[in-house]
Amino acid sequence: MANGAELRAAREAAGLSLSRMAQRTHFAKSYLSMVETGKRTAAQDVISAYEQVLGVRARPSRSAGGGSLAEELEARVVELRHLDDVVSSRGSPACRGEGAR
Structure with a gap:
């Protein structure tokens, strides 16, 4: 089961305040x-x-050789940033702020 330190690290890696x-x-x-x-x-x-808010699963077997919740979240953030770059580079009207009016 995820411990408090893992939950905190994952939250902070996602850039969320405790509030x-x-x-x-x-x-x-x-x-x-x-x-x-x-x-x-x-x-x-x-x-x-935490899993729902962060979009990451905290597996009980994590301490038995699996990556930490924070590492999994960091990998997800990298993936999402890449997807954002791909979508932004396509120059769609929505990305340029020219959405339907």
């Missing part, structure tokens, strides 16, 4: 802070909420 994560997951900011700092155990509903 924003609390808004998106509907958990109290203070509770998420306790989870991320290890003062509370990361319950499955919290892990699932």
Whole structure:
């Protein structure tokens, strides 16, 4: 199961503040802070909420040789940036701000 430090690293890698994560997951900011700092155990509903917001799965086998949640998220960010570059380079009207009016 993902631990609080992995959840925090993944959130920070995604560029989300703790306040924003609390808004998106509907958990109290203070509770998420306790989870991320290890003062509370990361319950499955919290892990699932992070997975949904970040678009990444936190696999229980992660510590047995798998990549960390933060590494998986970083790889996803690289993939999304590449896709953004591809779409932007096509010069579609939507990318140039010339969408339908």
